Amino acid sequence: MDPPPLTLSLVFSLPVKYKTPQAQIIERESRERKRGHTSSNPKGRPENSVGGGGDAMWRRASSHLQTLAVLRSTLRRDPPLIRHRGGVALLSSAALRRTSPLLAPDSGDAPAKKRVEDVMPIATGLEREELEAELEGKKRFDMDPPVGPFGTKEAPAVIESYYNKRIVGCPGGEGEDEHDVVWFWLEKDKPHECPVCSQYFVLKVIGDGGDPDGHGDDDHH
Known part of the structure; x- marks a missing residue:
């Protein structure tokens, strides 16, 4: 005789009242607390079986979810601070490191006068002239285009x-x-x-x- 269809046996084996996985876990934890097994794993019970091991995994997952929720809330609450930190990282570029000795104040009450050798010992030619002028508070090269009236033969x-x-x-x-x-x-x-x-x-x-x-x-x- 052929066995009855598997689908029928599955249908009739379902509980009358369906419970969500969360409700089943809460109910199982409540039963374990009553039995005094919430903090210990009974000897001989595998960790992945229903009981203490499953509860521990559920608690770890809940902790991770709470951490992600806090991080997400922080990002949403304070995005300008994070963008500011990114800006600071960008400011520590090679170009800024090159000119930072000119901008950084010396320690002590009487700051010593900087020399080109203190800023960039290998500077020569036009670059050295520009650095010397900058250290003296002068503008060696005017990069702005000249602006003035239209030049004529009498007033070029x-x-x-x-x-x-x-x-x-x-x-x-x-x-x-x-x-x-x-x-x-x-x-x-x-x-x-x-x-x-x-x-x-x-x-x-x-x-x-x-x-x-x-x-x-x-x-x-």
């Missing part, structure tokens, strides 16, 4: 340079008079007229002069 635009010549770019006038930048060499005592807008330029040497291409050949620090 004056461009400063540390050498006898430099590259200059003319963008034209304002509004409709503006054009694509025209680059050219502007030399000492040689006024230059822009071929597009006819603006006049003259060079004013404020440094030691000389050829910028050969600067630093005889300068050994």
Whole structure:
């Protein structure tokens, strides 16, 4: 005779009242507490069996869930602080470490004057000049483009340079008079007229002069 279908036996073996896994665990813990086995594992009972071992795993899982909940709450409550910490990590870059000796105050009542050798011993040429000026509180190189009225033959635009010549770019006038930048060499005592807008330029040497291409050949620090 063929055995009865397995599905029928499974259906009739289900309890009348279904309980969730959480409810079953709570009920099992309550029974264990009444028996006095909540803190010890009966001898001979495997850890993964229903009882003390299962309860311990459930408590560990609950602890992990509580930790994650606290962390999630902290992230939600204080995101600016975390972004600030990330910013601090970014500030500790190589570029900041290079200039940090210039910004960091010395210890003691009378701070000693820093030298280029204290900041960057290997600096030479233009880099050394720039560091020396910065340590003295001066601005060695003006990186901002010169701004002034439109240069004419009678009142040309004056461009400063540390050498006898430099590259200059003319963008034209304002509004409709503006054009694509025209680059050219502007030399000492040689006024230059822009071929597009006819603006006049003259060079004013404020440094030691000389050829910028050969600067630093005889300068050994």
